[in-house]
Amino acid sequence: MVNKNRTLRVIVFLMVIFLAGTACRLTKTSNTTIPEAIEEPVVQYDSTLPAQSSQTILVPEYTALEGSLEALYQAVSPGVVSLQYSSADGGGQGTGFVIDKEGHIVTNYHVASDAQNLEVHFPSGLKVYGDVIGTDLDSDLAVIKVDVDPDLLVPLPLGDSNTIQVGQTVVAIGNPYGLSGTMTMGIISARGRVLDSMRQTETGTYYSSGDTIQTDALINPGNSGGPLLNLNGEVIGVNRAIQTAGMSITGGAVNTGIGFTISSNTVRKVVPALIETGSYAYPYLGLSSYSNMSLQMIEALELPRSTGAY
Missing domain, CATH: 2.40.10.10 (Trypsin-like serine proteases)
Known part of the structure; x- marks a missing residue:
């Protein structure tokens, strides 16, 4: 009787252990979840950043020429x-x-x-x-x-050099190095340049020649005297000189892309007198000037501004 009771308690004890283990496994299974789809993070842009510029950038279309x-x-x-x-x-x-x-x-x-x-x-x-x-x-x-x-004869019309703008497309036609009928293209690089005149004073210095146009249209020896034209076919200048950087191995002047042209309005003023009388009379004052004054010179002379006459 004692053995039966002991056997019964052992069986009951084992059943309790079995049921407890099963309950534990069911509890773990019920806590397992399927991972949800990962959402893409939303990028927040700073609304204070400047908006894209709506300004149109003009790119020269040379194919249009x-x-x-x-x-x-x-x-x-x-x-x-x-x-x-x-x-x-x-x-x-x-x-x-x-x-x-x-x-x-x-x-x-x-x-x-x-x-x-x-x-x-x-x-x-x-x-x-x-x-x-x-x-x-x-x-x-x-x-x-x-x-x-x-x-x-095919006369070329004179344009108004006062209306030209820096950046304007121009062409030069001439006889560089004997290559007649050569055309080159460039732009107006600057206006109002001043070169030395070819007339000397009694002291050996040179008078000034103003209203000169600067261009990067290629001008070479032989181009002198030829026309600089706008795209309407009007003469806006007479090619005069180039800025050089020494001599080439063949002995010719090295072109730097800086050319100088006599303005058409100067031509309009001077040429009729040359045709009629053979010369042009200039009124002038016995004054000289500096083409470019340094800040040190301006301060030493206590000038009120850096441009113009004083």
């Missing part, structure tokens, strides 16, 4: 001539352009002033001799007269 440059060249090149001459120094070459139907051609003083046996070569193949009828050292302008049928 296709066709117009060809038409421009066809229209104006017949009025551009190549000049060849002999002189006491051996001779040289330059460029000019027809200004009217009377046979007047504009070029530089430094091209035509000492020219002998001056030949004028037209793009059509016509070649004639020309006579220098007027020169001006201060503006570096000269006028040549040729005896040619007016029907064969």
Whole structure:
């Protein structure tokens, strides 16, 4: 009887243990969860940041010039001539352009002033001799007269150089290194530059030549006296000089992309007098000036401002 009771207690004890273990396993199973889908984090943008600029950036479309440059060249090149001459120094070459139907051609003083046996070569193949009828050292302008049928002359119109803008597209046509009819393109780089005149004072200094246009259109030896034109085919300047950086291995001047042009409004003022009288009379004052004053000079002279006259 005692053994039966002991056996019964052992069985009951084992059953209790079994039921407890099962309950534990059921409890763990009921706490297991399926992971939920991970949501993408929402990026918050700072509303105080400046909005994207709506300003339109203008990019030059040079492809839009296709066709117009060809038409421009066809229209104006017949009025551009190549000049060849002999002189006491051996001779040289330059460029000019027809200004009217009377046979007047504009070029530089430094091209035509000492020219002998001056030949004028037209793009059509016509070649004639020309006579220098007027020169001006201060503006570096000269006028040549040729005896040619007016029907064969193509005068180039003068534009208003006061209306040109820095960045404006321009073209130069000339006879660089004897390569007649060469056209190059560039922009107006600056206005109102001042160069030395070719006229010397009694003390050996030079007068000033103002209202000069700066351009990066390629100008080389032989381009002197040729036209700088806007895209309407109007002459806005007469090519005069370049800023150089020494000499090349062949002995030629190295072009720096800085060219200087006599303004068309100076041409408009001086050339009629050269045609009529052979010279142009300038009113002038016996004053000299500095083209650029340093801050140290301004402070030493106690000047009220850094530009203009005092």
